[in-house]
Structures are given as structure tokens and as C-alpha cells.
Amino acid sequence: MTLTTQQHSNLAASDLAHTTTDLFAPNEEAEAKLTVLSFGAGQDSSALLELYLDDPAFREQYAPNDFLVVMSDTGDEFDKTYEHVRDVQVRCDKAGVEFQFITADRGFHSDSWQSLRHFYRSKGTIGSKAYPKTCTDRLKLQPIYRFLEHWLAERYGVRCHKKRGFREFAARYGRIRMILGIAAGEESRMADPAKSQHRWYRDSIQPVYPLVDLGMDRAACQKLLHDKGMTVIPSNCKACPFLSLTELEYLRRFDAASLSDWVDLEAAKLAKHADKNAVIVTDSNGEVKLDRNGQPKTKNKNYGVFGTTPLPEKIAEARKLHESWTDAAIAEYRYSHGHCVATAY
Known part of the structure; x- marks a missing residue:
């Protein structure tokens, strides 16, 4: 059988449609299984x-x-x-x-x-x-x-x-x-x-x-x-850099060993990257910026949990801020306010 030019064109279009069809296109008609x-x-x-x-x-x-x-x-x-x-x-x-x-x-x-x-x-x-x-x-x-x-x-x-x-x-x-x-x-x-x-x-x-x-x-x-008689605390990692000062004080009072380990982990990181404690600052053209004394300007880019403020200093700040708070008050805050991370998903 001899095919016409139009028939050849139709077959070619059909083959193209077949090869480009997405076999795994989502079934929009189905009720969620x-x-x-x-x-x-x-x-x-x-x-x-x-x-x-x-x-x-x-x-x-x-x-x-x-x-x-x-x-x-x-x-x-x-x-x-x-x-x-x-x-x-x-x-x-x-x-x-x-x-x-x-x-x-x-x-x-x-x-x-x-x-x-x-x-x-x-x-x-x-x-x-x-x-x-x-x-x-x-x-x-x-x-x-x-x-x-x-x-x-x-x-x-x-x-x-x-x-x-x-x-x-x-x-x-x-x-x-x-x-x-x-x-x-x-x-x-x-x-x-x-x-x-x-x-x-x-x-x-x-x-x-x-x-x-x-x-x-x-x-x-x-x-x-x-x-329903359930007491559920907000869920978050203990070594989370987004802890508030109150949550940090909660950790100090109720899980001191975990907090101590976190301090050690930060100290190890800061020691490993000590070469970034004073990084020379340059402008957009790569020229070194100078300070008031005409010396190369430097910036600390060796970041810990809270940036350039070491974790022990933040722990001391949180302790001082909450020195009048009872354990019950700290626990109640932790329960009622939750965690501060706001991940989008």
C-alpha cells in the first residue's frame, strides 16, 4: 500500500506524540490514595x-x-x-x-x-x-x-x-x-x-x-x-543555633551535659578555623581597606553558634537574664512559647 504525503505526516506526528508523552504524568482525576x-x-x-x-x-x-x-x-x-x-x-x-x-x-x-x-x-x-x-x-x-x-x-x-x-x-x-x-x-x-x-x-x-x-x-x-491530658513540649534539636536565650537557659538547667558538649563542639570548630579570625577586608575592586591607623582592616569571619559571640558568653547572658526565674517558670515558657525556627515547607 502506498501512503500519501499527508498520511506520512500524520504518522510522523503520531510517533512524535507517543515519544513525548509523559508516562508518569500525575493522575489529576484520582481521589488521593x-x-x-x-x-x-x-x-x-x-x-x-x-x-x-x-x-x-x-x-x-x-x-x-x-x-x-x-x-x-x-x-x-x-x-x-x-x-x-x-x-x-x-x-x-x-x-x-x-x-x-x-x-x-x-x-x-x-x-x-x-x-x-x-x-x-x-x-x-x-x-x-x-x-x-x-x-x-x-x-x-x-x-x-x-x-x-x-x-x-x-x-x-x-x-x-x-x-x-x-x-x-x-x-x-x-x-x-x-x-x-x-x-x-x-x-x-x-x-x-x-x-x-x-x-x-x-x-x-x-x-x-x-x-x-x-x-x-x-x-x-x-x-x-x-x-486530652497530654503535655507535649515543642520539638527541636538541643544544639540549635536558633534557640532563644530562654531556651538556652532551659538547656543549661535541664540538660547541662548536652550543653557542655555543644560548647566543646563550637570550641573545636573555632580552633580549626582560627585563620579566619582576622580576614583582611577588601573593596569591590579587590583593594585592601585600611583602618584609622592606616593598617589593613580585618574582620572576624570565624563564626560560632551565635556568630562572633562565643556560646559560653551567650550562656552567661541567658543565665543572668533569668536569674530570678524559677525552674517552673522556665519550663512553662518552654512549653507555652515553643521554638523560634520558622522553616518553610
């Missing part, structure tokens, strides 16, 4: 879990089908947080809810980021307010998504390979709803998935913020937990 609660063990995510466990209307709206709770271990949480995690594991088990606690020994943390202090110690560095904040991504988000792709492969038979499993899942079952513990009043922390640099994330994950939808701020979450 899977909802995941990103659990941080703090007050917001704990309130979300309680809403799921106790409120049928909440489940129907946010997680009507398969549901998973997942948390990644930073290795530097407070003892009370780890106690809360154990309690939550028991509660979820009794309720028939799958709770996955991703500790470093499970293989989903990177070699460099086995824990926060492991990274500081092995790299001779320290977390600082002067540096970009990467610990949430390295210790929480990345391990969760590494684990989750393996879990999807086991549960739904998708291929686990460089995030391809997420796109395959989304093509079959629709995007994964990721419930995130951001409270009302923190809307600036809500990230737009369409702006993610990662295609797999844009195509596969739908962030959901029920607390914002429901108008529940941190105080409302605390009340919900308090009414």
Missing part, C-alpha cells in the same frame, strides 16, 4: 495526629484512604520528646495506624548526616545563625522521602529509583497528600510545591495544612492536647 502525616513530635503535629485519631470528619476530609505517620530522627531531641514518640508509637499501634520512626540505623540518613552532632563532630563545623539553615532538609525531609519511596515500592509495587517511584505512584493513584504541622498565623511558612526545583516533588506531592484551614494556632493546639 495516600495521605502522610509528617510528624515532628511537637505540639502542632501531635494535635494533627489526635484530630485524625478522634475526629471522623477530619479523617474524611484529609485522609479518607490509606494513611501513614512518619518521623525522621535528628538524633538530638530532648528526652521528653523521645518519650512522647514512644507513647505515640503505642497509641498508633493500638489504633491500627502505621507509624514509622526513621532512625539513622535504618539506612535512610546520609553518611554525613547521621545526626546533628555527628555532622558537627565529623566535619569540624557547627550550626550557626550566620550560615544557611540546612539541617531540616538533611535530617528530616531527605530521610523521610528516601524512606517513603522504598515504602511505596513495597506497598504499591512502584519502582524505587531516584524518586521515579513517586511519579509512578502519582500517575496511578494521584498525588500524595503530605499533612504538615504549620499552625494558623504561620502562613508565611507554607511552601508552593509548584515552585520546587524538583520535578518529582511538583508532580507527586500535595502539601496540606489542616491547622491553617481550621484556624488552629499554636495555643489551640496546646489546648487540644491539654484537654
